[in-house]
Amino acid sequence: MVPILKQGDTLIASIVAALSDDDLMKFRDDLAQRIGTVRARGVVIDVTALDVLDSFATRTLRGIAYTARLRGAETVIVGIQPEVAFTLVQLGLTLEGVSTALDLEEGLALLARKKQERR
Amino acid sequence: MRSMGMTPAEIERRKIYVGLTPEDVRAIAGARKAIEDTVDRHVDAFFGYLAKIPEAHGLIENREQLPRAKKLKRDHIFGLVSGTYDEKYVEQRLELAELYNKIGLEPAVFLGAYNHLMTSLESVAREQITSLRKIGAFDIGVTVDALVHQRERVIRIQSEAIRELSTPVLQVRDRMLLIPIIGVVDSHRAQLIMENLLASIRSQRARAAVMDVTGVATVDSKVANYLLQTVAAARLMGAHVIISGLSAEVAQSLVALGIDLEQIHAVGDLQGGLEEAERMLAR
Numbered sequence: 001m002v003p004i005l006k007q008g009d010t011l012i013a014s015i016v017a018a019l020s021d022d023d024l025m026k027f028r029d030d031l032a033q034r035i036g037t038v039r040a041r042g043v044v045i046d047v048t049a050l051d052v053l054d055s056f057a058t059r060t061l062r063g064i065a066y067t068a069r070l071r072g073a074e075t076v077i078v079g080i081q082p083e084v085a086f087t088l089v090q091l092g093l094t095l096e097g098v099s100t101a102l103d104l105e106e107g108l109a110l111l112a113r114k115k116q117e118r119r
Numbered sequence: 120m121r122s123m124g125m126t127p128a129e130i131e132r133r134k135i136y137v138g139l140t141p142e143d144v145r146a147i148a149g150a151r152k153a154i155e156d157t158v159d160r161h162v163d164a165f166f167g168y169l170a171k172i173p174e175a176h177g178l179i180e181n182r183e184q185l186p187r188a189k190k191l192k193r194d195h196i197f198g199l200v201s202g203t204y205d206e207k208y209v210e211q212r213l214e215l216a217e218l219y220n221k222i223g224l225e226p227a228v229f230l231g232a233y234n235h236l237m238t239s240l241e242s243v244a245r246e247q248i249t250s251l252r253k254i255g256a257f258d259i260g261v262t263v264d265a266l267v268h269q270r271e272r273v274i275r276i277q278s279e280a281i282r283e284l285s286t287p288v289l290q291v292r293d294r295m296l297l298i299p300i301i302g303v304v305d306s307h308r309a310q311l312i313m314e315n316l317l318a319s320i321r322s323q324r325a326r327a328a329v330m331d332v333t334g335v336a337t338v339d340s341k342v343a344n345y346l347l348q349t350v351a352a353a354r355l356m357g358a359h360v361i362i363s364g365l366s367a368e369v370a371q372s373l374v375a376l377g378i379d380l381e382q383i384h385a386v387g388d389l390q391g392g393l394e395e396a397e398r399m400l401a402r
Contacts, residue, residue, distance in 0.1 A: 078357065082317035085352040094351040101357035102324055110357075113402065 002027045004034050010042040010111060011035065011073070012104070016049045024060050031064060035071045042111035043068050046104050048079030058093045065098040074114055076100065078107035123268050125209050125261075134204065137257045143250035144202045150244035150251070151200040157243050158196050164239035165192055168232045175232075177222040184222055191215045196236075199254055212258055216265035226263050233259060286312045288319040294326045295396050296358075301334030309345035316349060320358045327396040328353060331389045333364030343378045350382050359384065359399055363392030 001023045005012045011034055019027065031043065045061065047053065053061075065075035076099045080088070088094065099114075101107040154161070166189060169175040178188060191214060198208050219229060237255050241248045281302055289297045296319055300312065316328060330349070332338075338346075350360045363386045365373070373380065386392040 080355045080357075082314070082321055082352075082356065085317055085355040086313065088355060089348045089352040095355060100355050102320070102326070103357075106324075106326070106357055 002030070004031060006034075006038050006040070009038075009040055010044060010108065011038065011040045012044045012046070014046040014049070018050060018052065019057070021056055024057060028060055028064050028067070032067050032071060035068055035073045040073045041115065043073050043075040044104060044107040044111065045075065045077050046079050046107070047077060047084075048081070048103065051081060051084065053080070053084050053088060053093075055091060055093055058088060058095065062095055062098055065095075074099065074111060076107040076110050078103050123213070123265065125206070125213070127206060130204070130206065130209055133257055133260055136260065137253045139204075139250075139253045139257065143253055146247045146250040147200055147254070148202050150240075150247040151202075153243045154196065154200050154240060158193055161196050161236055161239045162189055162192050165232050165236040168235040169228070172228055172231070174225055174228050178219075178224060181222055184218060188215070188218055191218065195258075196240075199251070199258075204254065204257065209261055212261045213265050216262045217269070219262070220266055220269045224266075226266050229262065229266070230259065286315055288315050288328075290319075290323050290325075291329070291393065291396075294324060294400055295393075296320065296323060296325045296328040297393070298328060298330045299334065300330065300332050304335055304338075304342045304345075306341055306345065309342055313345065313349045313352065316360075317352055317356060320353060320356050325358050327399045328358055328360045329389070329392040329396050330360055330362050331364045331392060332362060332369070333366070333389060335369065336366075338369045338372055340376045340378070343373055343376055347379065347382060350384075354382075359396075361386055361392045361395050361399075363387065363389050 001019065002013050002015055005014075011031065013027070013031060015027075034040065035043065043064075045064070047061075061077060065077070068075045077095065078101045080100060099110060101110045166179070166185075170179050178185060191211070194211060195215065198204075198211060201208075233255065237248070237252060240251055244251060286298070286300065286308065289299070291297045296316070298312065298316055304312070316330075319325065320328065330346075332346075335342075346362065350362070353360045361384050365385055384395075386395050
């Protein structure tokens with residue numbers, strides 16, 4: 001459902017359409033697997049195409065980020081639209097503990113910075 | 120006049136408020152001649168009082184308005200004893216109220232002057248004064264309402280003007296925004312600021328934003344919450360918000376309100392905020 005691309009040691013997943021809860025869980029499992037198989041150090045999840053993020057999706061995304069961290073990869077969620085950000089905050093869903101960036105480019109730059117800090 | 124809802128029905132209602140009865144109107148008719156004969160004395164009682172009040176000098180020294188006010192007051196006294204208190208009479212009250220407003224007459228001063236007028240009327244119409252006072256209460260009701268109404272209108276216009284003052288989001292340099300907030304922030308304006316900021320983060324590809332609240336005198340829990348929400352929403356979009364210029368009073372009230380300050384990255388003044396943002400972008 002969600003294509004996961006590999007670029008260097010980074011995985012890039014673009015969610016291009018609203019996902020059902022099942023799709024979302026499948027995506028979570030796929031990603032957790034792939035991080036191990038390609039020895040990824042970073043994950044970028046692009047949600048630019050989504051104009052709605054419900055509480056389940058938001059919690060799942062946070063879960064993915066936490067899982068990825070335990071598997072040794074840093075996650076950045078990119079492309080949250082202004083209206084989506086506004087709604088999430090009003091619902092009290094602030095994705096605490098998860099890195100965010102404006103778009104894919106910024107997300108990759110953020111991962112690169114973090115990688116440098118680790119060195 | 121229409122904006123105040125002075126319909127014939129409203130006028131009748133106001134007559135009931137003050138307890139004006141046909142007997143009163145008859146009683147006033149009995150005093151009509153005595154009062155009309157001494158009308159100038161009563162006008163002088165009203166303006167003589169105002170002349171002694173410093174707050175009313177605006178009227179007394181106004182060569183243009185004073186003769187007009189005196190004429191209107193004279194008409195008023197004739198109207199007062201005429202026995203008909205209809206739309207035309209109320210309209211005349213409103214005209215006079217508008218004049219008071221123009222010269223900035225305080226309601227309290229007006230009430231004082233009106234009382235002197237009543238005392239003056241009493242001297243020639245002792246028996247009818249109870250009835251006259253009812254009309255007086257009617258007049259005062261209309262006039263004070265008009266004065267208050269006008270003030271509220273001014274306040275409304277001014278608060279609209281303040282709201283319309285745009286809440287600009289400025290680009291200081293590449294990837295950095297500045298949001299100067301000045302004046303009163305209510306929840307409507309707060310939401311406007313948040314929407315503006317989020318839209319600008321997207322369009323300018325900002326990574327850091329400095330929200331300067333030096334010009335905000337007070338912060339209540341609503342506004343504080345909005346600050347937190349703005350910071351959190353901007354973060355979701357990958358931008359870091361620095362709040363600068365929280366005054367001692369505002370800082371104290373935030374602490375007293377028990378706001379979760381964990382997420383607020385505050386810097387003392389605007390200069391510090393911009394420097395901090397620079398450092399963030401350099402990283």
